[in-house]
Amino acid sequence: MIRGRRIGQVDAVQVMYIAVGGSVRQLTLxxxxxxxxxxxxxxxxxxxxxxxxxxxxxxxxxxxGTYSDLRLGETLAEEVAACLLGGYGMPAELAxxxxxxxxxxxxxxxxxxxxxxxxxxxxxFQLHGFSRKYRFPRQKALYLSACLKRLKSFLEPEDDLRFxxxxxxxxxxxxxxxxxxxxxxxxxxxxxxxxxxxxRAGRCIGLFPDAWEPQNKYRxxxxxxxxxxxxxxxxxxxxxxxxxxxxxxxxxxxxGRGASEQVEQLAMF
Numbered sequence: 001m002i003r004g005r006r007i008g009q010v011d012a013v014q015v016m017y018i019a020v021g022g023s024v025r026q027l028t029l030x031x032x033x034x035x036x037x038x039x040x041x042x043x044x045x046x047x048x049x050x051x052x053x054x055x056x057x058x059x060x061x062x063x064x065g066t067y068s069d070l071r072l073g074e075t076l077a078e079e080v081a082a083c084l085l086g087g088y089g090m091p092a093e094l095a096x097x098x099x100x101x102x103x104x105x106x107x108x109x110x111x112x113x114x115x116x117x118x119x120x121x122x123x124x125f126q127l128h129g130f131s132r133k134y135r136f137p138r139q140k141a142l143y144l145s146a147c148l149k150r151l152k153s154f155l156e157p158e159d160d161l162r163f164x165x166x167x168x169x170x171x172x173x174x175x176x177x178x179x180x181x182x183x184x185x186x187x188x189x190x191x192x193x194x195x196x197x198x199x200r201a202g203r204c205i206g207l208f209p210d211a212w213e214p215q216n217k218y219r220x221x222x223x224x225x226x227x228x229x230x231x232x233x234x235x236x237x238x239x240x241x242x243x244x245x246x247x248x249x250x251x252x253x254x255x256g257r258g259a260s261e262q263v264e265q266l267a268m269f
Contacts, residue, residue, distance in 0.1 A: 039207070040206050043205070117141035147171055198247070
């Protein structure tokens with residue numbers, strides 16, 4: 001739980017109190033008008049979506065240890081499968097059910113052909129008493145089969161960005177999905193998943209220019225986000241995971257009902 005108070009006017013420092021597990025710690029933040037990184041002011045910590053707000057939330061979660069482990073699989077192949085099977089427009093439970101079925105079958109330990117994966121994905125999933133079908137089973141099966149074969153000879157680079165770039169060359173995996181995989185596997189990694197939620201949060205504080213889109217400016221967006229995380233003294237992966245989780249709940253409130261179309265994304269990714 002975070003509590004705090006403003007001291008004086010907008011040109012004065014801000015004092016926050018973080019209460020975690022019965023202990024209280026005081027944080028002193030710069031004045032709201034000061035810059036965190038070029039173009040981004042701190043703002044007030046008790047106002048939604050300001051840089052100071054994110055700092056306060058991140059400070060609390062660092063104490064709690066949340067958003068520090070986002071891994072879904074135990075191997076690179078499993079993580080690739082989990083992220084490839086999820087993504088935009090895919091409900092969390094359905095994606096996780098598909099991943100769980102393939103993992104339990106042992107397919108992710110080998111190099112199954114696309115037809116075998118497609119057959120497994122095409123069978124209905126029972127979720128909360130309802131039968132649900134996985135979307136695009138053939139396309140995802142083709143991608144995943146090819147990825148699993150390529151991963152058998154894949155050498156994982158030590159450098160995070162090189163790792164991300166190498167993964168993005170796998171079938172069906174773009175920069176965002178590749179960053180997602182690296183972020184999950186490396187809690188201290190220097191990557192971030194720039195999706196609609198992170199994009200909105202960044203634009204709210206002036207971190208991302210409105211003209212920048214992930215399709216053609218992904219690396220620039222990611223670099224700015226990592227710079228922001230460094231300024232807040234938070235691991236980029238942790239800040240990215242936290243901001244994404246917050247924004248998927250806050251977007252319909254802050255941006256109106258039009259943003260609700262983005263909420264049904266992967267709750268665990």
